[in-house]
Amino acid sequence: MKKLLLVLGVCGFIYACGSNSSTENKSSDAAENKTPAATENPSNDPNRGIGKFTKVDVGATLDATMAEAGNKVYDVKCASCHKLSEEKLVGPGWKDVTKRRTAEWIMNFATNTDEMLSKDPEAMAQLEICLVRMPNQGLTDDDARHIYEFMRKNDGVK
Amino acid sequence: MKRFKTLLLLAIPVLALYTTGCKPKGASGAAATGNAAKAYVAPGKYDEFYNFVSGGFSGQMSVYGLPSGRLFRVIPVFSVDPEKGWGYSEETKPMLMTSNGFVPWDDLHHISFSQTNGEIDGRWSFGNANNTPRVARIDNKTFRTAEILELPNSAGNHSSPFITENSEYLVAGTRFSVPVGDNQDVPIASYKQNFKGTISFVSIGKEGDLDIAFQLLLPGVNFDLSRAGKGPSHGWFFFSCYNSEQANTLLEVNASQRDKDFILAVNWKKAEEYLKAGKGVKQQVRYAHNKWDEKTHTAKHEIRTEVTVLDPAILKDICYFIPCPKSPHGCDTDPTGEYIVGSGKLAAVIPVFSFTKIQKAIADKKYDGDFGGIPVINYEAALHGEVQKPGLGPLHTEFDANGNAYTSFFVSSEIVKWNVKELKVLDRVPTYYSIGHLSVPGGDTRKPFGKYVVAYNKITKDRYLPTGPELTQSAQIYDISGDKMELILDFPTIGEPHYAGSMPASLIKDKSQKIYKIDENNHPYVAKGEKEAKVVREGNKVHVYMTSIRSHFAPDNIEGVKVGDEVYFHVTNLEQDWDVPHGFAVKGALNAELLIMPGETSTLKWVPEKVGVYPIYCTDFCSALHQEMQGYVRVSPAGSNVPLTFSLGKQGAPEAEAAKK
Numbered sequence: 001m002k003k004l005l006l007v008l009g010v011c012g013f014i015y016a017c018g019s020n021s022s023t024e025n026k027s028s029d030a031a032e033n034k035t036p037a038a039t040e041n042p043s044n045d046p047n048r049g050i051g052k053f054t055k056v057d058v059g060a061t062l063d064a065t066m067a068e069a070g071n072k073v074y075d076v077k078c079a080s081c082h083k084l085s086e087e088k089l090v091g092p093g094w095k096d097v098t099k100r101r102t103a104e105w106i107m108n109f110a111t112n113t114d115e116m117l118s119k120d121p122e123a124m125a126q127l128e129i130c131l132v133r134m135p136n137q138g139l140t141d142d143d144a145r146h147i148y149e150f151m152r153k154n155d156g157v158k
Numbered sequence: 159m160k161r162f163k164t165l166l167l168l169a170i171p172v173l174a175l176y177t178t179g180c181k182p183k184g185a186s187g188a189a190a191t192g193n194a195a196k197a198y199v200a201p202g203k204y205d206e207f208y209n210f211v212s213g214g215f216s217g218q219m220s221v222y223g224l225p226s227g228r229l230f231r232v233i234p235v236f237s238v239d240p241e242k243g244w245g246y247s248e249e250t251k252p253m254l255m256t257s258n259g260f261v262p263w264d265d266l267h268h269i270s271f272s273q274t275n276g277e278i279d280g281r282w283s284f285g286n287a288n289n290t291p292r293v294a295r296i297d298n299k300t301f302r303t304a305e306i307l308e309l310p311n312s313a314g315n316h317s318s319p320f321i322t323e324n325s326e327y328l329v330a331g332t333r334f335s336v337p338v339g340d341n342q343d344v345p346i347a348s349y350k351q352n353f354k355g356t357i358s359f360v361s362i363g364k365e366g367d368l369d370i371a372f373q374l375l376l377p378g379v380n381f382d383l384s385r386a387g388k389g390p391s392h393g394w395f396f397f398s399c400y401n402s403e404q405a406n407t408l409l410e411v412n413a414s415q416r417d418k419d420f421i422l423a424v425n426w427k428k429a430e431e432y433l434k435a436g437k438g439v440k441q442q443v444r445y446a447h448n449k450w451d452e453k454t455h456t457a458k459h460e461i462r463t464e465v466t467v468l469d470p471a472i473l474k475d476i477c478y479f480i481p482c483p484k485s486p487h488g489c490d491t492d493p494t495g496e497y498i499v500g501s502g503k504l505a506a507v508i509p510v511f512s513f514t515k516i517q518k519a520i521a522d523k524k525y526d527g528d529f530g531g532i533p534v535i536n537y538e539a540a541l542h543g544e545v546q547k548p549g550l551g552p553l554h555t556e557f558d559a560n561g562n563a564y565t566s567f568f569v570s571s572e573i574v575k576w577n578v579k580e581l582k583v584l585d586r587v588p589t590y591y592s593i594g595h596l597s598v599p600g601g602d603t604r605k606p607f608g609k610y611v612v613a614y615n616k617i618t619k620d621r622y623l624p625t626g627p628e629l630t631q632s633a634q635i636y637d638i639s640g641d642k643m644e645l646i647l648d649f650p651t652i653g654e655p656h657y658a659g660s661m662p663a664s665l666i667k668d669k670s671q672k673i674y675k676i677d678e679n680n681h682p683y684v685a686k687g688e689k690e691a692k693v694v695r696e697g698n699k700v701h702v703y704m705t706s707i708r709s710h711f712a713p714d715n716i717e718g719v720k721v722g723d724e725v726y727f728h729v730t731n732l733e734q735d736w737d738v739p740h741g742f743a744v745k746g747a748l749n750a751e752l753l754i755m756p757g758e759t760s761t762l763k764w765v766p767e768k769v770g771v772y773p774i775y776c777t778d779f780c781s782a783l784h785q786e787m788q789g790y791v792r793v794s795p796a797g798s799n800v801p802l803t804f805s806l807g808k809q810g811a812p813e814a815e816a817a818k819k
Contacts, residue, residue, distance in 0.1 A: 076676055076687040080707040080732055089807075090708070090783075113735075132708055132781045138673060138734035 047101075049120050051108030056145070058103050062157045063149050070143075070150025077137040078147070084154050090132050098148070098155045106151070107144040109134070196637050197647035199226040204667070207599050207660040209612065210269050210283050211633070216653030217264040219285050219296065224599070224610055224660055225635055227649025235294045235303045236264035236287045244303075246750035248726065248761035249681075252459035256290050256308050257444040265289045267316060268383075268657040272362070276323035276388050276604030280665030282366060284319040284328055291315035292446075293330055295366050299671045304450045307368040310443035310465055311338045311356040317381040319360075323392050323604065327371065327426065330358040331381030331397050338375065339441070349406040353378035356467075357397065359426060368447070372433050373467045374424065374477065377530025378404050380413070381422075383488055383554075388495035388604050391513040393427040396498050398482065398489035402529065414504060418481035418537065420529065421489055421500050423516060429468055429476045437473055438466035453680040455758050471531030478520060479529050481537040482509060488554035492563065492578050493604050497542055499563060499578075501552035508552050508565060510581060512542035543581045548574050553594060554657075556601030558608040558638060564601070566593040566613065573613060573636065575643060587643045589634060591617040598638070599660035607662060611636045611643065614655040621648055631655055672736035674757030681759035683728035688712040693804040700725045700802070706740040706754065707732040708781040710806070711774065714789025718802030721766060721795055727752070727774075730759040741777025744791065751777050766793040 048054065074082075081090035097106065101122075109116045109123055113136040116123040127133060139147070199205055205223025208230075213220055217237030221230045238245030238254065245254050245262060254260055264287040272282040282304075283296040291312035297304040309315055309330045317331025335355040337344050344352045354375055361371040379399040387394035402419045405412030432438070441464065448459045470477035482489075484502030491498050498511040519525075519539035526534050551569030558564070563578050571592050575585040595614045599607040613636065618629040630650035637644045676686060685691045685703040691712040694701045700723050705712045711729075719725055729742045733756040742752040744764050752760045766772065776787035794800040 075689045077732065077734060080688050080705065080710070080712065090710070132783055135708055135733050135738060136735040138675070 046121065047105060049102075049105040049108035049112075049123070050116055051104075051112035052141075053104045053107045053111075053144075056103040056107060056148070058148075058152075062153055064153075066146045066149035067153040068150075070146035070148070070153075073139065073143045073147055074150055077139065077143075081132075081134075088130070091130055091134060092126070094151055094154055096155055098151050098157075103148050106148055107141075110137075110139050110144045110147060111141065113137075192645045192647055193637065194647060196644075197225040197227065197635060199223065199228070204663060206663060207607075207610075208663055208666065209597075209658055209660045210271075211614070211651055211658040212266050212269055212285060212656045213652050214267065214631075214654030214656055215265050217266050217287070218653065219266060219269065219283065220652050220655075221301065222649065222651070223663075224612070225637075225646065227633070227635060227647050229652075231301055232652060233296055233301050233303065235285050235296065236261075236266050236292065236306075238262045240750040241753070243750060243752045243760060243762075246762075247752055248763055249456040249759075252457040253303060253306055253448045253450065255448060255459040256292070256446045257310075257461060258290060261290050264292070266294075266653075266656075268319060269659045270319050270321040270328060270602075271659050271661060272325045273321060273323050273603060274325065276392075278600055278603055278605075278659075278661045278665060279325075280661060280669070283659070284321065286315050286318035286330065288314055288316055288333065291330065291332065293319045293328060293360060293368065295362075295368060297366075297450075298666045299669050300452070301670075302450065304452075305366060305368055306446070306448045307360060307370070308445035308447070309358050309360075309370070310445040311336075311354075311373060311375075311441070311467075312358065317357070317384045317397055320384045320386060320395075321362075322386040322395070322426075323388050325362045327359045327361055328368075329384055329386075329395060329397075330360060331384055331399075332356050333380055333382070335378035335380065346406050349378055350404045353404075353406075355379050355381055355399070357381060357424070358465075359429070367449075370445075370465050372429060372438055373465055374429065375467050375469045375471075376422070376477070377471075377532070379420070380409075382486065385489055385491045385498075385602065387513065388491055388493065391491065391495040391498075393425065394513070395424045395426055396489050396491060397422040397424065398486040398500060400485045400487075400503075414485055418483050419486050419502075420479040420534070421482045421486060421498065421511070422532075423478045423480060423535075424470075425476055429473075432468055432473045432476065433466065438468050441465050441467050452674075453678060455674070455679065455681050455760065477532045478516070479532055479534045480511060480516065480540045481526075481534065483507065488552065488565075490555040490557075490563075490602065492557050493559065493606055495604070497578050499555045499565070501554060501565065503551055503553065503568070505552060506547065506550055508545040508548050508555075508576075509537075510542045510545065510578065511540045515542065516540045545576050545581045545583065548576060548583055549586065554596055556596055556598040556611065557606050558598060558601070559606045560608070564596060564598060564611050564638070564643075566596040568592055568594060568616065573611060573643060575638070585641065585643055587636060587645060589613040589615055590621050590632060590648070591615055591619055595655070595657045597658040597660060599662070602659070607660075609637070609639055610646075610660075611638050612658060612660070614651070614658060616654070622650060672756075673734055674755060676730075676732065676734060676757045679730070679757055679759060681728070681730070683726070683761065684759045685712075685728070685730045687732065688806070691804075691806070693718075693802060695802050698723050702727045702804075704729045704742075705732050706730070706742070706776065706787075708738070709776065709783040709787040711742075711776070711787065711789050712806040713804035714774070714806050715808070716790070716804045717792040717794075718800050719766065719791055719793050720798055720800075721769060721793060723766065723793075725764045725766065725791075727762045727764065728759055729754050729762070731756050733757070738780060739778050740780055740787075742774065743777045744774045745772045753778060766791075769793055769795050 086095040207224035209222040234244035291309040295305040312332040313336040314333035316333035319328040335353040384397040401413035482500040484505035488501035524539040549567035549570040615632040618632040731754040
């Protein structure tokens with residue numbers, strides 16, 4: 001219960017910040033980010049994170065082609081910071097990440113990194129542990145989906 | 159500047175004669191207040207215009223915002239720039255190669271922008287190198303120099319890089335005439351017989367490829383400034399020139415003898431016809447062409463060996479001289495294309511020529527003899543009229559969209575606004591001090607945006623806190639939206655700005671490149687991911703395929719490098735996010751550092767001369783653990799048996815990695 005209150009409190013705080021910054025956005029043509037804070041969206045699901053992915057279709061078995069494509073993206077854009085084991089490098093190791101997070105949360109975080117790091121309580125909590133902001137690596141939607149499939153493969157999905 | 163100082167001396171008696179024509183200038187106290195609110199751009203807000211300013215003797219181009227005067231970027235062009243690795247990284251060194259070899263420092267004078275239908279289209283900016291004659295193209299997406307072309311048969315590229323209204327050509331007229339051709343070992347005193355002035359017409363391809371289409375071989379004079387015709391006068395180009403006395407010594411006296419020098423009118427469409435008809439003469443020369451490849455992040459330097467020359471003394475109807483009073487400098491065409499404004503540095507009038515009248519004078523052959531075989535049109539026959547008593551020492555003219563001209567006056571230190579058609583002075587404001595060039599956004603095109611005129615002054619004196627003998631340069635912004643010009647801001651600039659241009663931010667800001675896509679990186683030594691990070695020895699060359707990401711290098715421990723090796727650090731920045739460059743430095747490198755944009759690969763060459771362990775580190779703050787972004791390279795004596803190994807994250811045992819290989 002205490003934890004829930006804390007989360008609500010954090011949400012309230014974020015909501016306030018979100019409103020402030022969106023007011024400021026209106027008066028500034030310099031501001032880029034005009035997406036309303038996700039917490040303003042009543043249908044928001046904290047497990048899903050903040051971003052365009054609201055429902056990802058995940059098969060019962062592995063899509064090996066997608067996983068292979070994901071592996072290639074991983075080598076170039078992710079491997080510098082994420083190991084496939086449980087070991088934390090710059091960011092957390094990927095072992096069992098698909099059991100800890102939803103597909104939507106992972107894909108939103110990978111593609112909408114900055115907003116998630118500023119507004120999503122789970123991503124913010126992770127940042128407090130790692131203290132290096134995850135870079136936005138310019139993943140396409142497909143890249144993100146392929147990465148997720150590769151993570152599933154890493155977690156033993158056949 | 160030195161030239162102008164002596165001019166000033168010469169002009170003192172003239173000044174005495176014309177005190178009624180200009181306002182006396184007091185010390186800085188007088189009229190020095192500015193309406194700063196009009197120049198205020200609130201924190202986080204954008205400026206309305208990009209202002210591209212020549213860096214003068216710095217050889218670079220700088221970019222400011224208008225009306226705030228805030229400096230955004232110095233684009234390295236003709237000089238090395240350690241801050242950006244320009245001329246230091248292996249990839250950028252070829253950009254500064256010339257037929258004379260590597261030239262690390264030049265002098266950039268003028269700016270032009272690519273145009274479509276006489277309007278700024280935002281694709282490219284251009285600059286000229288005055289000393290070792292070259293032109294450069296800057297890509298407005300990356301704010302980087304993309305191409306540099308050297309100009310043979312030229313000796314000081316001043317009359318450049320002015321451009322035609324559909325970017326067909328930019329021009330390059332030589333400031334110094336010199337002997338051209340096979341025999342160049344001639345007495346200096348034989349100027350009149352042996353010295354020639356050339357003007358190059360450089361074609362611009364769809365992707366920007368610069369190429370010398372043809373050169374015009376002209377009598378020995380000093381070509382100074384130029385402008386293309388517009389609208390009805392499209393197809394013509396106008397060049398001011400001085401030293402029609404053809405003096406080869408003490409020019410400040412000997413080249414100011416004649417009452418009038420010339421504006422040269424060039425019918426370049428006619429020149430194209432002659433070129434097509436095979437009337438050009440091919441000449442063997444040597445000049446550099448350097449181009450940046452966005453895919454390999456590498457410049458390529460080549461030497462070209464041929465140029466086609468047209469001789470207007472033989473090919474009669476390409477060129478015409480028009481007399482212009484008192485050592486002409488500026489030569490500016492108005493937005494309608496009908497009027498050509500000449501500005502004599504020692505003159506006390508502004509002559510305005512009419513394109514229609516020039517055409518009629520040519521048709522009626524109203525000539526006063528010839529100069530070097532080129533007809534001289536009768537002054538009155540070409541003249542629309544003179545602006546009387548505008549000020550002293552007119553230099554340059556820009557225009558607004560309402561038929562008005564703004565002329566800078568060096569000697570009387572002011573900007574004068576006048577009506578082009580009626581030749582009537584409307585307003586004048588002092589500048590602090592001794593203005594050279596001036597610039598109105600779009601003020602040299604068919605569609606001026608008006609709003610501001612920026613003065614680029616030659617003397618700074620007491621405008622800023624003193625910084626020893628050398629002072630910052632003084633630019634000033636005036637609001638010209640009303641009837642009266644109003645000073646709103648002083649802002650300091652780098653180098654000595656000559657010309658500048660401004661364009662609405664909307665033309666380029668949304669096209670600005672944010673990153674280089676790592677998938678499209680075709681650098682021969684790229685490492686796409688840490689998996690590809692490695693160290694390879696080829697004889698005494700050691701190639702380090704290194705990656706960087708917040709916040710570590712891979713590999714970051716390297717052993718087996720020996721004294722005498724040439725080590726190449728090819729650093730690929732794996733980041734794919736805007737504004738996250740990484741730096742790279744190695745202790746004792748005689749060759750600066752690297753600054754690598756996201757997705758880019760850059761190479762630093764290092765030749766270690768002493769045994770030891772050398773730290774490497776990231777020089778551009780990248781994350782909370784930026785200070786941890788470091789590594790070591792062990793250098794052993796020549797002939798040592800230490801094996802070549804490399805690793806990341808292996809505490810204590812790099813040999814293990816070596817065993818794996």
